[in-house]
Amino acid sequence: MYSTTSAGLDAGTLREQLMGAVTVPGDAGWDAARQAWNLAVDQRPVAVAEPETVADVVAVVNFARERGLRVAAQGTGHAASALAEASLHDTILLKTHRMRVVEIDPDSRRARAQAGALWADVVGPASEHGLAALAGSSHDVGVVGYCLGGGLSWLARKHGLAANSVAAVQVVTADGRVVVADAHHDADLFWALRGGGGNFGIVTAIELELYPVDELYAGMLAFPVERAAEILRAWREWVRTVPDEATSVGRILHLPPFEEIPAPLRGRSFVVVEMAYLGDEAAASELLAPLRALHPVMDTFAAATPADLLALHMDPPSPVPGVGDGTLLDVLPGEALDALVAVSGADTPLLSVELRHLGGALARPRAGAGALATLEEDFALFAVGIAPHPEAAAAVKAALDAVAGAVCEWDAGRRYLNFTESAVDTRRAYSAPAYRRLRAVKTLVDPDNLFRANHPIAPID
Numbered sequence: 001m002y003s004t005t006s007a008g009l010d011a012g013t014l015r016e017q018l019m020g021a022v023t024v025p026g027d028a029g030w031d032a033a034r035q036a037w038n039l040a041v042d043q044r045p046v047a048v049a050e051p052e053t054v055a056d057v058v059a060v061v062n063f064a065r066e067r068g069l070r071v072a073a074q075g076t077g078h079a080a081s082a083l084a085e086a087s088l089h090d091t092i093l094l095k096t097h098r099m100r101v102v103e104i105d106p107d108s109r110r111a112r113a114q115a116g117a118l119w120a121d122v123v124g125p126a127s128e129h130g131l132a133a134l135a136g137s138s139h140d141v142g143v144v145g146y147c148l149g150g151g152l153s154w155l156a157r158k159h160g161l162a163a164n165s166v167a168a169v170q171v172v173t174a175d176g177r178v179v180v181a182d183a184h185h186d187a188d189l190f191w192a193l194r195g196g197g198g199n200f201g202i203v204t205a206i207e208l209e210l211y212p213v214d215e216l217y218a219g220m221l222a223f224p225v226e227r228a229a230e231i232l233r234a235w236r237e238w239v240r241t242v243p244d245e246a247t248s249v250g251r252i253l254h255l256p257p258f259e260e261i262p263a264p265l266r267g268r269s270f271v272v273v274e275m276a277y278l279g280d281e282a283a284a285s286e287l288l289a290p291l292r293a294l295h296p297v298m299d300t301f302a303a304a305t306p307a308d309l310l311a312l313h314m315d316p317p318s319p320v321p322g323v324g325d326g327t328l329l330d331v332l333p334g335e336a337l338d339a340l341v342a343v344s345g346a347d348t349p350l351l352s353v354e355l356r357h358l359g360g361a362l363a364r365p366r367a368g369a370g371a372l373a374t375l376e377e378d379f380a381l382f383a384v385g386i387a388p389h390p391e392a393a394a395a396v397k398a399a400l401d402a403v404a405g406a407v408c409e410w411d412a413g414r415r416y417l418n419f420t421e422s423a424v425d426t427r428r429a430y431s432a433p434a435y436r437r438l439r440a441v442k443t444l445v446d447p448d449n450l451f452r453a454n455h456p457i458a459p460i461d
């Protein structure tokens with residue numbers, strides 16, 4: 001019998017099969033190997049594998065299966081908190097960061113990214129061809145993890161969830177095969193991967209549709225945080241009037257006094273409206289006029305390239321310890337905004353409380369869509385705070401509870417898993433038929449539950 005404890009794990013056997021690295025507790029570099037992007041998360045797997053090739057990934061999957069271990073894929077560890085909530089004592093953490101090759105084909109308007117690619121690896125090169133990927137707000141979120149979970153981009157209201165612009169996925173399956181799932185091959189698996197998360201295999205590469213962008217105008221308007229209720233109410237009225245070409249965020253920001261934050265913002269609080277608009281300056285100015293009439297203290301709107309969008313949301317430039325969570329809201333009456341503002345004042349430990357405007361293409365199912373075809377709610381709420389130590393984490397968690405409590409009356413009850421950083425019942429993320437089908441696909445492709453996702457979907461018993 002093989003041993004399944006880290007003390008007895010025959011790591012040397014796996015090491016011999018890999019171009020990449022295998023680290024187990026007690027090895028030099030163990031703490032660095034098990035570290036997630038979110039520095040507040042303490043991951044204690046049985047081993048960490050850092051494959052460099054598809055064959056390496058196959059070797060890890062076979063090794064784990066033969067020993068009754070499980071495998072959890074991790075691109076960056078942005079979404080590691082839910083994964084680490086349960087014990088990883090029987091799990092090999094498979095970190096894909098050494099597999100970062102990206103190819104852009106401007107003719108077919110496709111990008112092919114290896115599993116460890118970050119959005120910056122795709123967005124910059126695509127932007128040079130006037131093409132946009134449906135990237136998230138952060139440069140160093142993983143392309144694969146983001147797309148498997150849905151993917152809410154700055155072009156979301158025009159082009160829908162990023163998962164539904166995935167053209168093909170190369171996956172290592174539970175039985176150690178390498179398959180390329182697309183609309184014509186392994187169609188059920190392809191459907192499940194697009195929104196069903198990391199439950200169905202280890203993705204080794206992903207192919208994405210890119211969109212031509214002729215004109216783009218983007219930026220933010222910032223106002224004193226004391227005007228939060230007034231500005232968020234005005235934004236809520238304004239989003240009812242905007243076309244699908246406009247995707248915007250209304251947020252309260254309490255910026256820490258960190259050097260990497262631009263001087264005019266550092267250590268200060270604001271209520272902010274950010275927007276990306278697929279159109280020219282004249283049309284954008286007309287659109288923005290009602291908000292500019294409210295006299296922002298800062299207006300950064302300007303013509304932009306798709307690559308510029310990675311800086312718009314001012315996400316952290318490098319790993320941080322954070323605790324965050326989010327939900328979906330059906331409607332957003334003025335009293336909901338007032339309640340949100342009341343718990344997001346100067347005394348909150350939260351860094352950001354944001355509302356993303358949904359609707360448009362996000363609410364329209366696209367032919368051939370995946371497991372997460374749409375987000376039908378009107379707004380996504382996400383709040384986050386910095387948590388460098390357990391006391392700070394407890395304070396941030398209490399503040400997140402206060403935010404959830406403030407809007408519970410308008411909570412749609414459904415979750416968007418990319419904005420869910422705690423372990424939840426994954427049924428809440430899908431329609432009942434989609435969830436049943438996800439479990440059926442899981443049972444077919446991974447009956448023994450080898451793959452462990454941060455948001456698990458179990459096979460049928």
Ligand SMILES: Cc1cc2nc3c(=O)[nH]c(=O)nc-3n(C[C@H](O)[C@H](O)[C@H](O)COP(=O)(O)OP(=O)(O)OC[C@H]3O[C@@H](n4cnc5c(N)ncnc54)[C@H](O)[C@@H]3O)c2cc1C
Nearest residue numbers: 073075076077078079136137142145146152198203453454
């Ligand atoms: C600063 C910040 C900004 C963000 N901005 C946005 C945004 O604009 N829009 C949005 O929709 N989301 C956003 N997110 C959420 C983000 O999309 C999720 O956290 C996503 O899961 C991150 O993917 P990752 O690969 O970087 O993280 P990881 O924690 O590495 O992966 C998350 C999960 O994806 C699965 N996974 C990853 N790689 C593989 C693989 N190769 N094979 C199989 N499964 C895999 C696993 O189940 C894993 O647990 C943001 C998060 C942060 C922290």
